[in-house]
Amino acid sequence: MNTRQTRIIAVANEKGGVGKTATVVNLGAALSLNKKKVLIVDMDPQHGATSGLGVQVEDGMAHTYDLMTTGEQVPAEDAILNTKWKGLDLIPAHVDLAGAEVELINEPGRENRLKEAFDGVVSEYDIVLLDTPPSLSLLTVNVFAFAREVIIPCQTHPYAYAALEDLFDTIYTIRYL
Ligand SMILES: Nc1ncnc2c1ncn2[C@@H]1O[C@H](COP(=O)(O)OP(=O)(O)O)[C@@H](O)[C@H]1O
Ligand SMILES: [Mg+2]
Numbered sequence: 001m002n003t004r005q006t007r008i009i010a011v012a013n014e015k016g017g018v019g020k021t022a023t024v025v026n027l028g029a030a031l032s033l034n035k036k037k038v039l040i041v042d043m044d045p046q047h048g049a050t051s052g053l054g055v056q057v058e059d060g061m062a063h064t065y066d067l068m069t070t071g072e073q074v075p076a077e078d079a080i081l082n083t084k085w086k087g088l089d090l091i092p093a094h095v096d097l098a099g100a101e102v103e104l105i106n107e108p109g110r111e112n113r114l115k116e117a118f119d120g121v122v123s124e125y126d127i128v129l130l131d132t133p134p135s136l137s138l139l140t141v142n143v144f145a146f147a148r149e150v151i152i153p154c155q156t157h158p159y160a161y162a163a164l165e166d167l168f169d170t171i172y173t174i175r176y177l
Contacts, residue, residue, distance in 0.1 A: 006122045009129050010147035014167055015160070016134035019153040021048035024131040027151075032088035036126040039080065042093035043114070043143050044133040050092040053083050057094045064093045067117035068100040068142070070107055076118045089125075101138045111174070114142040136170050144174040 011020045011027075021044070028040045042049040043064055050057065057063050062079035079091045104110040122128050130147055132140045144150070150171060154160055 006125050007127045007149060008122060008147045009127065009149045009151055010132060010140075010143045011129060011151045011153065012132040012140060012143065012167065013152050013154060013164070014134055014136050014140075015155075015163065018155060018160075020044075020134075021052060021131055023151060023153050024049050024129050025052040028088055028127075028129050029085055031127055032085050035087065037087050037089075037124065039089045039091070039122070039125045039128045041076075041091045041128060041130045043097070043139050044093055044131050045095050045098035045139075046133065047093035047095065047097075049131040050090065053085075053088075053090055055081060055083065055090060055092050057092050061092070063097070064091055065096040065100055067091070068097070068104065068113050068139075070103050073113075073117060076121045080121075093131075097139065104138060110138060111141045111145050115146040118146060136166060141170070141174060144171055 011024050013020060024040055028038045032038045040049055040053065041064065047057070062074045064079070066074035066079060067076055076091060081090050081092060083090050104113065130143045132143050152164065152167065154164065
């Protein structure tokens with residue numbers, strides 16, 4: 001039975017270099033040091049969070065592409081790795097993830113692919129943190145369809161804040177789907 005209230009948190013901003021990956025890795029590490037059980041899901045084909053946690057995907061290892069593919073979809077639980085840090089687990093990313101966008105283009109229900117791969121798995125964790133690519137792509141939409149909360153790192157400048165309008169629109173659209 002799920003007695004935990006798992007928080008599923010996306011970290012997103014379509015602008016690159018604003019600190020999304022740094023937030024995911026450092027917040028994940030800090031929470032695990034505070035005895036929380038944390039799962040980081042790297043949904044950026046540039047796999048910065050994966051590298052940041054000292055993981056390199058090798059042949060035969062499952063990664064987030066395998067959760068998204070139209071081929072044989074791997075359940076999330078089969079792609080989870082333990083990291084060097086106790087209580088901090090990872091589903092790593094590989095550059096192949098970029099190809100999932102094209103593969104899914106004509107797939108019905110393509111925005112819920114990630115959510116389906118996770119069916120029930122999150123109950124083991126206190127917090128799931130999802131890193132996203134610097135775009136409002138289908139990968140980011142899949143993250144929003146699965147997440148319950150969003151952290152938006154943002155440069156403290158009025159133009160940077162104004163540029164978030166598309167991001168807010170996307171979040172509201174997905175929220176009411
Ligand atoms: N809070 C912060 N203060 C200073 N530098 C930061 C902070 N967060 C991230 N950085 C630096 O900014 C750069 C981009 O961060 P990153 O997390 O890769 O951004 P994103 O994932 O949004 O592209 C990195 O060099 C990172 O070390
Ligand atoms: Mg990043």
